[in-house]
Amino acid sequence: MTESGGEFDVVIIGAGAAGLSAARHLASAGLAIKIVEARARMGGRAHTVPTELGFAVDLGCEWLHSADINPWVPIARQLGFTVDETLPDWGRRVAWFEGDAAQREWQAAMDAFYARLDRAADAPADQPASSLLEPNGKWNALLGAISNWANGAEIDKVSVRDYGRYDSTYVNWRVLEGYGALIARYGDGLPVEFNTRVERIDHAGPRVRVETDRGILSARAAIVTLPTTIIAEEQVKFAPALPEKVAAAGGLPLGIVNKLFLRLDETGASELVREADRHLVGALDRVKTGSYQIRPHGWPVIAGFYGGALSTELERGGIEAFAAFAMDELAGLFGANIKAHLSPIAASSWGLDACARGSYSMALPGHADDRTTLAAPVGERLFFAGEACSIAHFGTAHGAYMTGEEAARAALAALTAASDRAGTAWRGAPRIPAGT
Numbered sequence: 001m002t003e004s005g006g007e008f009d010v011v012i013i014g015a016g017a018a019g020l021s022a023a024r025h026l027a028s029a030g031l032a033i034k035i036v037e038a039r040a041r042m043g044g045r046a047h048t049v050p051t052e053l054g055f056a057v058d059l060g061c062e063w064l065h066s067a068d069i070n071p072w073v074p075i076a077r078q079l080g081f082t083v084d085e086t087l088p089d090w091g092r093r094v095a096w097f098e099g100d101a102a103q104r105e106w107q108a109a110m111d112a113f114y115a116r117l118d119r120a121a122d123a124p125a126d127q128p129a130s131s132l133l134e135p136n137g138k139w140n141a142l143l144g145a146i147s148n149w150a151n152g153a154e155i156d157k158v159s160v161r162d163y164g165r166y167d168s169t170y171v172n173w174r175v176l177e178g179y180g181a182l183i184a185r186y187g188d189g190l191p192v193e194f195n196t197r198v199e200r201i202d203h204a205g206p207r208v209r210v211e212t213d214r215g216i217l218s219a220r221a222a223i224v225t226l227p228t229t230i231i232a233e234e235q236v237k238f239a240p241a242l243p244e245k246v247a248a249a250g251g252l253p254l255g256i257v258n259k260l261f262l263r264l265d266e267t268g269a270s271e272l273v274r275e276a277d278r279h280l281v282g283a284l285d286r287v288k289t290g291s292y293q294i295r296p297h298g299w300p301v302i303a304g305f306y307g308g309a310l311s312t313e314l315e316r317g318g319i320e321a322f323a324a325f326a327m328d329e330l331a332g333l334f335g336a337n338i339k340a341h342l343s344p345i346a347a348s349s350w351g352l353d354a355c356a357r358g359s360y361s362m363a364l365p366g367h368a369d370d371r372t373t374l375a376a377p378v379g380e381r382l383f384f385a386g387e388a389c390s391i392a393h394f395g396t397a398h399g400a401y402m403t404g405e406e407a408a409r410a411a412l413a414a415l416t417a418a419s420d421r422a423g424t425a426w427r428g429a430p431r432i433p434a435g436t
């Protein structure tokens with residue numbers, strides 16, 4: 001392992017989607033950069049793992065949300081990955097078991113909820129999304145379960161304003177070889193120091209000192225892409241202190257979502273589990289339930305998705321706890337016989353992951369504007385990126401990419417301006433090429 005240290009134009013902290021995007025953009029402009037990463041791998045919360053079945057599954061991000069504007073789609077194609085354009089059937093989840101009439105009723109209740117949410121998002125005062133539920137509404141449990149999956153948190157903890165600002169084109173695709181594999185491949189060749197934990201960022205002097213457990217790096221600027229949990233818990237300290245960043249990160253905690261992959265032996269299993277790429281809800285009448293993807297990409301697998309307090313409880317018990325919960329819910333859907341056809345092959349535990357401590361950011365009520373505070377540069381030397389810095393695409397890998405690109409452009413502009421002020425010609429004014 002090489003010694004951490006050296007002098008750079010820009011040091012980037014974190015080799016997730018945001019850090020790799022920032023690094024790629026700055027490297028293509030010809031800057032001397034270094035990425036410092038606490039893990040032994042690229043990708044952060046994007047992580048594809050192999051399975052005993054010969055294909056790999058995503059423990060983190062999986063869906064190319066807003067695929068028609070998602071920068072990872074052209075990158076995937078360029079790098080030779082397979083983009084699966086099969087759209088999810090999330091809109092049919094109720095119909096599979098309850099029929100079309102129930103589906104229409106649910107759709108109307110959901111549309112009405114989101115219409116209330118859009119109106120309330122523009123109101124002067126923010127409020128928890130739970131305040132928009134109909135009192136004793138028949139579909140409240142499912143709306144609550146969806147908040148758990150989408151935000152990783154219960155609906156009463158989620159800011160209406162923030163929820164309302166999230167932007168989606170409703171086109172959702174996947175990468176057959178894995179979203180995590182794609183993001184890691186995008187980082188190939190970039191200069192990364194793995195297994196190097198940043199502990200302190202000293203931005204008091206003319207250069208930024210990035211102090212790690214393996215040495216000190218010095219740079220003209222740094223781009224911080226740490227998850228909000230790490231900043232809020234002050235696992236990385238700033239000198240001088242940045243209490244506004246710590247407070248903003250605290251207003252944007254990472255919700256908890258986790259996945260379980262069960263191997264499905266299809267012999268003798270019912271018709272419903274033969275259809276590829278179907279989504280089912282474990283139970284429509286409780287918030288603490290899973291979303292199940294039947295045979296993703298046609299694979300002999302059922303993938304479970306769990307959010308909020310349920311996910312936190314289950315991850316403490318490991319893959320066995322997820323599997324036991326899933327088997328009971330799936331037995332409720334398909335009959336007890338299904339249990340004999342299922343065996344666990346992989347599960348995540350993002351809340352217990354020391355470098356993430358959660359899955360994706362949500363804003364607490366009253367804290368939607370913390371995203372702007374978190375993203376703001378400090379002193380033309382310290383720049384911030386990461387999914388939590390995105391106002392319209394937070395919680396996603398493409399949002400992370402976009403903030404990384406933005407931070408790279410801002411850092412480059414600041415460094416160029418500083419060189420101009422000092423009257424020093426600087427590498428012929430580097431530029432980030434379009435379409436990087």
Ligand SMILES: Cc1cc2nc3c(=O)[nH]c(=O)nc-3n(C[C@H](O)[C@H](O)[C@H](O)COP(=O)(O)OP(=O)(O)OC[C@H]3O[C@@H](n4cnc5c(N)ncnc54)[C@H](O)[C@@H]3O)c2cc1C
Pocket residue numbers: 013014015016017018019036037038039042043044045046059060061062063064065196197198199225226227230235236257258259348350355356358359360385386387388394395396397398400
């Ligand atoms: C279960 C799950 C499902 C998801 N599903 C989707 C999906 O379908 N579609 C989608 O778009 N998004 C999804 N996401 C969200 C997406 O994965 C994240 O938004 C995105 O990967 C975040 O990228 P980032 O660069 O902001 O942060 P990260 O990927 O967390 O990168 C930050 C990096 O900083 C490193 N780090 C932490 N502490 C230190 C330290 N002290 N020193 C040095 N390095 C440090 C971390 O190891 C990490 O590599 C999902 C996430 C999870 C967990």
